[in-house]
Amino acid sequence: MAVKSMDASVYRKRAVYGRWAVACAFFFNGFLVGSWAPQIPVFMTRLNISEFTLGLMILIFGVGALVAMPWCGYLIGRFGSRAVVKGFAFFCSFSLLLVALAPNLITAAPALFLFGAVIGAMDVAMNANAVEVEKQLSRAVMSSSHGFWSLGGFAGGALGGFLIEAQGHLIHAIVVTAIAIVLGLVAFRHMITEDKPVVHEKQKLSFPTNPLIYLIGLMALFSMVPEGSVLDWAALYLQQEKGADIATAGLAFAAFSGTMSIMRFLGDGVRNRFGAVRTLRISALIGASGLLVASIAPTPWIAILAFAFSGLGIANMVPIAFSAAGNQPGTSSGIALSMVTLMGYSGILVAPSAIGFVGGRTGFGPIYMVLAALLIVVFLMANLAATADRAKN
Known part of the structure; x- marks a missing residue:
């Protein structure tokens, strides 16, 4: 009985660590998106583009996310949500920096598509991981997890405006990249995952x-x-x-x-x-x-x-x-x-x-x-x- 009690205690401790790790993933994702917001006026000015062209660039970001989301579902089924979150988080860390480094529209468009794709794919994976945390803790964490996303957006937007004003958009992007890497290294190793990921090779699309x-x-x-x-x-x-x-x-x-x-x-x-x-x-x-x-x-x-x-x-x-x-x-x-x-x-x-x-x-x-x-x-x-x-x- 003592062994079973110890096993249950260890299992719950892992789930609690996993709960805070997925909260960090939501914060991480929101922080990057929030950091993009104050970059937008600078992006428009330095590339000398109109609101119409900027709208096309933002559309490319959205299309990238929507294209990546269905593929992310397959990857989660094959490798589990933890591996997918960590994999896309790595690319997310450098995505804003790629956009900030883009010197013209020809390079900015694919950079924004990639930015949207990795942000959107990580979004799906971290929501799937939050569902697994809920199962293991037997309580809801989804609403507060989204709260951490908003908290990350707040931190990214607040830091971005002042840092861009003081140091410029490129230094801001470098600082954001460094913060993202540190967050990932510290927290994501504690993420839990599904016990037996299942691949649905012949799953039919239905509405x-x-x-x-x-x-x-x-x-x-x-x-x-x-x-x-x-x-x-x-x-x-x-x-x-x-x-x-x-x-x-x-x-x-x-x-x-x-x-x-x-x-x-x-x-x-x-x-x-x-x-x-x-x-x-x-x-x-x-x-x-x-x-x-x-x-x-x-x-x-x-x-x-x-x-x-x-x-x-x-x-x-x-x-x-x-x-x-x-x-x-x-x-x-x-x-x-x-x-x-x-x-x-x-x-x-x-x-x-x-x-x-x-x-x-x-x-x-x-x-x-x-x-x-x-x-x-x-x-x-x-x-x-x-x-x-x-x-x-």
Whole structure:
């Protein structure tokens, strides 16, 4: 009995270490994405490109991520999520530096495609690893794991603005690379993995037949488009339309990510108390009001505060949508989640490029006003999230 008790203790200790290792992976990924945000205005200036061309570059980043995600699923089945996270994290560490070193569009385009591909593939793998941690700990860690992603985005955005202002974009990219390498060496060796990875060589592609899945996917899409738009365009919006310097402009996404991280750490408790539908409705209203104020803000600092307020609302909208999809009766949770995830991630990876095309002609103030309206649509659709509460039963 003592041996079995010791084995159980060792197994749980490994799982606890694995929980913090996967949290570090989320922070690592978010830190790199957040570090890209303050690089965007410099990237546009040093390559002397228009908003239209910058939109194409951001689209290339998104396409890279979406192309890599399905292949990552195969790799996880063959090698396990731990190996895939560590492998892609290695390439992620140097990806921003490659973009910063690119001297022209011919080299910047493939660098951004690779950046998006390794970030997207690592995203899939670390989510899969978080699921395995949940199984071994017998408790949820997904919401707080996404909180660590937002915390990483906050750290990357906050550091980036000031470091670029003081030392330039290349020194910033080198520092980010060094931090990423240290994080990987210290934490990722503690990651756990699946006991027996399985390769599904003849797995067939199928789509949900339940139309509610696609409506929930639409909610995820409308919830993630604002997040991608703040990441890719808020700094440029504050710099060009509100007269902010680079350091101040970089705080827009940092503030947004900071409040998102706080609410993601608190999100499970809020949802358990108020229920998924009510939480989603309140969240949508908070997110919409923040974006609306940001769109008409007279000063950069009011806009930054408004983006931060919107982050409080947007933080838990996508987790609720994912949970609602995974608990749809009569539908495989895997099939439902794959579709909702694909629809949702297109909002953060692809839609912002189209927003850039429009924003270059209309300005970004009206864009954020329209995004506020999208969150009102989610508010009206909130009843579809009722099945999210099945996860607690």
